[in-house]
Each structure stands twice: as structure tokens, then as C-alpha cells.
Amino acid sequence: MSNNHNRLGEHYNRYSHQNISEYNDRQFRQNDYNKVYDQNFNQQYSVMQEPDIQYEKNIHYLTISSRDRDQIMYPNVNSYTIHFPNELKNVEMVELIQGIIPDVANVQNEPYLLLKIDEIQDTMISNDKSISNAFAMLQLAPPTKANTFIQLDRRIHEYTVKYYQTPKAYLSKMSITITDANGVPFNFGSDPVPFNKALQNTFVFKITTLEKKRTTLNTRGVYG
Numbered sequence: 001m002s003n004n005h006n007r008l009g010e011h012y013n014r015y016s017h018q019n020i021s022e023y024n025d026r027q028f029r030q031n032d033y034n035k036v037y038d039q040n041f042n043q044q045y046s047v048m049q050e051p052d053i054q055y056e057k058n059i060h061y062l063t064i065s066s067r068d069r070d071q072i073m074y075p076n077v078n079s080y081t082i083h084f085p086n087e088l089k090n091v092e093m094v095e096l097i098q099g100i101i102p103d104v105a106n107v108q109n110e111p112y113l114l115l116k117i118d119e120i121q122d123t124m125i126s127n128d129k130s131i132s133n134a135f136a137m138l139q140l141a142p143p144t145k146a147n148t149f150i151q152l153d154r155r156i157h158e159y160t161v162k163y164y165q166t167p168k169a170y171l172s173k174m175s176i177t178i179t180d181a182n183g184v185p186f187n188f189g190s191d192p193v194p195f196n197k198a199l200q201n202t203f204v205f206k207i208t209t210l211e212k213k214r215t216t217l218n219t220r221g222v223y224g
Contacts, residue, residue, distance in 0.1 A: 055212060059208055060206075061205070061207075066195075071195060077200060081175040093162065095160070101151075102201065103143045103147050110180055112139045112181055113180060114136070116135060130179065130183030133183070139152065188201075
């Protein structure tokens, strides 16, 4: 009886103060909680840095047109915002592949126009602030017929591409501004309600996104 009494509580010895202290110290070293507050270590990881997840590229063709804008909020065709029908996530690349500009207001006398997109920054590098703030330079081809529409001249302007080394989390809208070479919004003329087709501009973008790769599930046997 005395021996049993002496052994009472022996299985709690592993929870002595000394053992608890050693265990906590070991856990602290293992997890290194100080790194939680280390700005050089505690960074948000992009989809490219997530381990064991494979991504595949998807291509979307996006058309932005001034005729789709809210004319009450954006009365001028040179400045407007268009919201996408679907939000694009993990954007890797945005590429301007075509643009159509109305042949009005002596636009052919401009050396080039500038396309500014508020949501997409730092595409071009230039000492000219108006160019560096723009997404693309729009160099215009001769119109097939006077006073109709002008396309981008691909002999000079091939493509403007914005690459994201770390994919942009999402893109749900584009805020467009078309300016002259001095960065002043180009005046295409007054657009009445409903819109005047002859004054509208259109841009086509190729957008590449990264999405989680969905592997095919193996056929599973069903047992009764």
C-alpha cells in the first residue's frame, strides 16, 4: 500500500516545470515565432510561390468600347470606365492587340495619341512624363476612307504588353483616357445621348490569367 502510494502521480512527471520549460523552448525554436514580425520574412506569397500547386494559362480576349460607357457619368468618349462582366484573377499579362479611333477633329495631325489605363501602371519608360504615365502609344494608320475610322499602325506599333512577374491579383475594370502627345485628353467632339457611332473608340486586349490546374480524377470503384 505504501509502495503504491509512493508511485502515485509518477506518470505526471513528464509535466514537471523543467520538462514544460524545455518543451516550450523547443517549440519556440522550431516555429521561430519572431519571424511573424520580420518584414523580410513575413511576405504575402503570390500564386507562383505556393508549393505543390500547378497552374495553367488561360487566354481571354477583352473588348473595351466607349459606346458601352455610362454616358451620364462619362459624357466624353476620351475618358470612361468599363466594368467587366467577370472579374479576371491572377493576371499574368495584358496585351493591346488592336485599337480603332474615329477619324474626326483632325486626329491625323497628331504625331500619336496616348492610351492611359489607371489600373495598369508602369508599362513604358520615358523621360516624357505623359508617355511614362500611359499604357501605350497609339500610332495611327491612314483611314481606308476619310472621316470614318482609323486602326493602329502595326508597321510602327506592333503590340504593347504588360507582364506581371508576380501575377496581378485581379482585374475587374479599366479606366480609359485617350490623350494627345502632351497628355491632354483629346477632344473628339460632343457625344449626344444616345451615342453617336461616328465618335466611338474601341480597344481589344489579350489577357492571360493563371488558374489552378484541375487534374482528372481516377475512376473509383463502387462496392455494394
